[in-house]
Amino acid sequence: MTPRSLAPRRTAPTGAVLLGALVLLIVAFLVSLAVGTRVLSPVETLQGIFGREGIAATVIWEMRFPRTLLGLLVGASLGMAGVLAQSVTRNPLADPGLLGISSGAAVAVVAGSAFLGLGAGAPRVLLALLGAALATAAVYLFAQRSPEGLTPVNMTLAGAATTAFLGAVISATVLLSASTMDQYRFWVVGALTMPGTGVLPPSVPFMLAGAVLALVVSGSLNAMALGDDTAAALGVRVMRTRLLAGAAVVLLSGTAVALAGPIAFVGLVIPHIARALVGGDVRRLLACAALLGPLLLLISDVVGRLVARPGELQVGVVTALVGAPFFIWLTRRTKERGL
Numbered sequence: 001m002t003p004r005s006l007a008p009r010r011t012a013p014t015g016a017v018l019l020g021a022l023v024l025l026i027v028a029f030l031v032s033l034a035v036g037t038r039v040l041s042p043v044e045t046l047q048g049i050f051g052r053e054g055i056a057a058t059v060i061w062e063m064r065f066p067r068t069l070l071g072l073l074v075g076a077s078l079g080m081a082g083v084l085a086q087s088v089t090r091n092p093l094a095d096p097g098l099l100g101i102s103s104g105a106a107v108a109v110v111a112g113s114a115f116l117g118l119g120a121g122a123p124r125v126l127l128a129l130l131g132a133a134l135a136t137a138a139v140y141l142f143a144q145r146s147p148e149g150l151t152p153v154n155m156t157l158a159g160a161a162t163t164a165f166l167g168a169v170i171s172a173t174v175l176l177s178a179s180t181m182d183q184y185r186f187w188v189v190g191a192l193t194m195p196g197t198g199v200l201p202p203s204v205p206f207m208l209a210g211a212v213l214a215l216v217v218s219g220s221l222n223a224m225a226l227g228d229d230t231a232a233a234l235g236v237r238v239m240r241t242r243l244l245a246g247a248a249v250v251l252l253s254g255t256a257v258a259l260a261g262p263i264a265f266v267g268l269v270i271p272h273i274a275r276a277l278v279g280g281d282v283r284r285l286l287a288c289a290a291l292l293g294p295l296l297l298l299i300s301d302v303v304g305r306l307v308a309r310p311g312e313l314q315v316g317v318v319t320a321l322v323g324a325p326f327f328i329w330l331t332r333r334t335k336e337r338g339l
Helices: 014-034 042-050 055-089 101-116 121-144 152-176 178-184 200-224 228-233 238-260 266-278 282-307 315-337
Strands: none
Touching: 014 042, 014 055, 014 266, 014 282, 042 055, 055 200, 055 238, 055 266, 055 282, 101 121, 101 152, 101 178, 101 238, 121 152, 121 200, 121 238, 152 178, 200 228, 200 238, 200 282, 228 238, 266 282, 266 315, 282 315
16 A cells, blocks of 8 residues: 555646636636725626726726736736746745845846836836846855755745845835835835836736746756756756746746836745645646736735725735745745755
8 A cells, every 4th residue: 555645646637726716816806806995896896897987987997907907917927937936946945036036126126217217118127137137146156156055945045145135225225215215115015006007018028928938848847856867868958948947937027026016925825835736747837826826916915905994005015924924834844854
């Protein structure tokens, strides 16, 4: 008889999981349109969605639909980026926010706005991508130079140190510039308030490129889960796969930061939930994370609107309150397993 510890984990059929996640996401989408300072009834929400006149239509289409759309795009990007980061590093603690990638993108955007006047449109997206790429390279080099090499703990420590340093740079920059502080004081903690109509159009192509790259390397990442030597024996070009996966993480997380600021823990929590539901196949994980990421982000945004009415709590604060205990538990579990 197969020992319980060695038995394969049973998961629900992938189609059923994806369908259930899609239904929940549609419900969260509608709730996000209905809930705010003024809560709309189901009838008012439907009338506002299908009509273009009246208070309900104005509230939905001018205020709530843009932030809900932002939640869909950013949540899907962060969820997929987390799956890639954990798969390519074989690190259960990997997350764009914890590895310093999001902070790198954020500091580039803030510095570009404060010192170069490049705070809107395509330049903002390009700055975010550049900052994310540089932060990724820095964390990789710092972790690699440690005596133990690229272990999950070293990657996490290097990412935490980089995040703390870049966070201090962001705070100093914002405090030194009054105009930057007014513009970015909510954005730096993660917010789904549309950062200007000129930022979204140039972001979408980069997000799509990151998603396509993720799908392209997903099969190779499955092979790499068996080890680099085994993957190479199966014909996988390991270094090429790592570079493409890293580029996808930069594209997805960098554009997410350009749109909504550095939102942490979504890329950490979602891959673990998806893995528990659909198993370890990277292709299934990506599909599941693309639905669960926006679901978590929209729910967090709705909670933030309700707990501080008539004001609101930024979505990055809510995800931190949810993700921090999960991170502590996961760190303890990883340490116990000796990963």
